[in-house]
Amino acid sequence: MIASIKLFETETVTKKGFPIKVELFYSNKKRRRKTIGHSLPQFWNALKQEPFKEHPSYFDLLPVVLEYHSKIAKINYGNYTFDEAYSILFGDVKIKPKTDPIDIGFLSFLDTFIQKKETKGESIKKFTELKSVLNAYTGNKDFPINDLTYEWLDDFSMQKLQTGCGQGGLMTYLRAMRTVYKEAQRRTSLKVKADNPFLGIIKTTVTKQMVELSPDQINELLNFKPDPSTTDDSAYKMKRNIAVWHFQFLIGGCDYVDIALLKWSDIKDKRIHFKRHKNRNMQNGGVTVNNFLTKTAREVIETYGNKKTDRIFSFIPDPSTGDVYHNFRGNINRSLSLICKQANVPRVTTKSTRYIFRTYAGEKLIHDLIIMKLQGHTPEGVTYRYQGSISPKVQDKAHKKIVKVLN
Known part of the structure; x- marks a missing residue:
């Protein structure tokens, strides 16, 4: 049983906006909503x-929303029947709080944890991977x-180490497990011991050395010619992978997921x-990247873009496909490694x-403000609050100066 609150943008919009609804979901036959x-x-x-504070009715709406969040937390981490949960969320019937904390399985709590993060639109990838690893370790x-x-x-x-998992991968699993464990400890409705079993287990891993490429080395990469024995299809994909990697650089060092979208x-x-x-979860989606396209960047688009689809590089799976997209990106990185x-x-990667x-x-010696603007970062700090906007002319001049190193 899951209770949640969200903005229903799929419903009819009114002058006030889309409806904000509280939902109690048990099954397809037991679902209740209230605006x-x-x-x-x-x-x-x-x-x-x-x-957000900018909401016209912020001070009236926020107390209502926070009250429902409190009820939702009570339901999601309590042990109630549907009728009891319904009364807590929508009715006037007072349910006596359960005074005895309950035992819970780690994997059961992990499922609830993942569902909540997914509802909030947060990344769940490392937690779903953790679930898969733990299921394999415990035999489901x-x-x-x-x-x-x-x-x-x-x-x-x-x-994990004996079966081929690297130290970095192991630490990722352990940190994800610690996050879930500490979240469970915050729930007074759960009987979780107040300790930290991860002390001494989680170790600081050495940050990977970032790749250093001179302009000459990048030009070597851009001028790469596949071995004559390479099939035409493989040679085409190799050239495409290099071209898209170059395109990422040309528009400011863009993330591969943004290229896909x-x-x-x-x-x-x-x-x-x-x-x-x-x-994507920031207010208004964060800063808008607004960069000029060099002639070479436009040529990459013309050569590998598909004008029959909304997405330019539609040969890349939509990131919303999850594993399909991640597996494709993994193949791209292996191809770049071979090249x-x-x-x-x-060796270079899509990052x-x-x-x-x-x-x-x-x-x-390009100013940090310009670099942040080119790469879609938001300047933070009191000083930047007094900084006016940077003109496209100044930004483009700096941008051309950076990418010109490869000419």
């Missing part, structure tokens, strides 16, 4: 499921959350406009262009 207010999307924080059997001890975690760590409507007057996927090996240059662009910008 508690209205809002336009720009005034609604989808991450926290509450109004749940285990009491209080069984998580130093010894349990040490045995788990040894098993680019639409033809994002291009106008030799400029590209988009909001970073990473900032770099044959070209005798340091490398952001660092390389930023490095070249620093070497050209």
Whole structure:
């Protein structure tokens, strides 16, 4: 049983906006909803499921929303029947609080944790991966959350390392597990011991050395020619992978997920406009990237873009496909690794262009404000509040100075 609150943008919009509804879901036959207010999307924080301060009725709406959040938390982490939960959320019947905390399995709580993050629009990838790993480790059997001890975690760590998991991957699983464990500890309705079994288990891993490529090495990569024995299809994909990697660099070191989501409507007057996927839960989607397109960048679009679809590079699976997209990106990285090996240059990935662009910008002494604008970052701090906007002319001059290093 799950209770939630959200803005229903799929319903009819009124002068006040879309309806904000509280929902109690048990099954397809047991679902109840109640409208508690209205809002336009720009005034609604989808991450926290509450109004932004800019909402016209913020001070009237916020107390109502917070009261329902309290009821929702009580239901989701309590042990109530549907009728009891309904009374708590919608009715006047007072349900006596359950004074005795309940035991819960770690995997059961992990499921609830994932559902809540998904409802809030937050990333769940590392937690679904953790669930898969734990199911394999326990044989799909749940285990009491209080069984998580130093010894349990040490045995788990040894098993993962012995079966090929790297130290970095292991630490990712353990940190995700700790996040879930600490969230469970905050729930007074759950009987979770007040300790930290992760002390001494989670270790700081050495940050990977970022790739360093000189302009000459990048030019070697861009001029790569596949081995004559390579099939035409493989050679085409290799060239396409290099071209798209180059395109990422040319427009500011853009993330691959943003490349996948680019639409033809994002291009106008030799400029590209988009909001970073990473900032999708920020108010208004965060900063708009508005960068000019070099001749080479436009050629990549013309060569590999599909004008029959909304997305420019539709050969890349839509990121919403989850594993399909991630597996495709993994194949791209393997292809780039092979190309770099044959070209005798340091290995690059789809993440490398952001660092390389930023490095070249620093070497050209480009001001941080301009770099942040080109890469879609929001300047923070009191000083930047008094900073006016940077003109496109100044931004484009700096942009051309950075990408010119490859000419």
